[in-house]
Amino acid sequence: MSFDLGPALLFCPADRADRYRKAAERADAVILDLEDALLPGNRARARGMLVSHPLDPERTIVRVNPVGTPDFELDLAALDDTLYRYVMLPKAVNAAHLASLGRFEVIALCETAAGVLAAPSIAAEPNVIALMWGADDLVASLGGSSSRFPDGSYRAIARHARSAVLLAAGAHGKAAVDGVFLAIPDLEGLDAEVTDAVASGFRATACIHPSQVPVIRAAFRPAPAEVSAAWQILEAAAGEEGVFAYQGRMIDAPLLRHAEAVLRRAEASRPEPGAAPGPAPTDAVDY
Template sequence: MTHPAFRFGPALLFCPADRPDRFAKALDRADAVILDLEDAVAGDAKHAARVALLSTPLDPERVIVRVNPASTPEFADDLAALLETEYRTVMLAKCEGTADLVDLADLEVIALCETARGVLAANEIAALPNVSALMWGAEDLVASLGGSSSRFADGRYRDVARHARSQVCLAAGAHDIAAIDTVHLEIGDLDGLRAEAEDAVAVGFAATACIHPGQIEVVRESYRPDAARLEWARAVLDAAEGQGGVFAFRGGMVDAPVLRQAASLIRRAGG
């Protein structure tokens, strides 16, 4: 099954859709902008946000529009506004199953699995042919469980959040689509953001979402392979030419999974 190619990242920046004065600046700073019609916009500003979406066009190849959940009254209005624009990549908030995507069949979808139901349905959602990526969210997930905190006092995610993150990543990988890591809410905690972004890229996430422009460069640096690692990747792929199977390289064993990891590093560096 062929899914749309995920072309965004690694640093995606949320921007409230009722703040058109920020649209161009957000797009200039980030690799792609997520114009948010959901949580970033108060209920009485939803209409103004849709108007701004229509009246402030950006490059559609670098824009994702987050719409309200399919179960809400706002969803139909969001979709109607979206279809009047050139934007064709939609992030569906609080996606809880394949039925939520029925009205989005002609659009590229990034499904946001951020409730208990959504996380458990991630594999089925990822199988739909118009889904290009899955993203997870910690705070809505914990709220859907009746909890009050996704992290321990030291900043580490609680086990249920880590499980959800892993499940979404695995579901995306199983269907050869992208996985997007969730936002780091502590804007000033750049060290914590860096640690999470480095972990994300190490296990296969394609991008990390940001809530502030100051987070962008940290994410980009984390996803960018360092020079030594990139040199190793190119060298080991060169050494693999003519090899029939497992071989030794610089004191280590190299097999097919190692070569795939090397190729992934080179893709992240732009070839």
């Protein structure tokens, strides 16, 4: 199964139907959230909104509640009344959690210590199309209090989990989605983090505010010079057998795959109207 939902996946509380279409218009795909974005008492109302306010199922993901909770079964019952087929499963801790979601294409969230350790077996499940990780739930599962240092950089445990989930996804040919950047006004910090995600091999980044979407798209979109260089390397490789020299560099199979990845990102990128992301937003999630 291919993954073509990214690069910018925008969370939207499922109890805010007034934001559904605005979120969908602003992002590559919208994640209608029945879990952490809601107060528990609002979940029944959110499920009703999910059914009565449909979006394009090709660009909509529904984050359900964890397996084993009463809300999980109620979420699945609501999904049966929709055309949605993409599900984000939070706090996935083993492959057995995917069994009840066989009719869906699943983005599995490895966001606990058990989930990160089980990431390879979760990624191997046929209905899993991507893995995502979550730093703050992970640290909470360990009894910690913060996933980042005061300067905004990740602590070692979070960096390890991020790499482990990316490697597990890649080992099974699945996409990896990078976690959210919570400091909404810090667009520079977001850009640095997404730029690293792109270079490392993540296929998308989840976000919590519309102002973050242009930054994510820009980071995933290769610069014209990068696209030109990739074409030149691939053209130079035509007729070559094995390793060859090009413009003072040794070009081998991994570098050819890097060039192909650049061209895939260029083809998948959507033009962003009004390139500049604009002034730093407030903390309010305003759609």
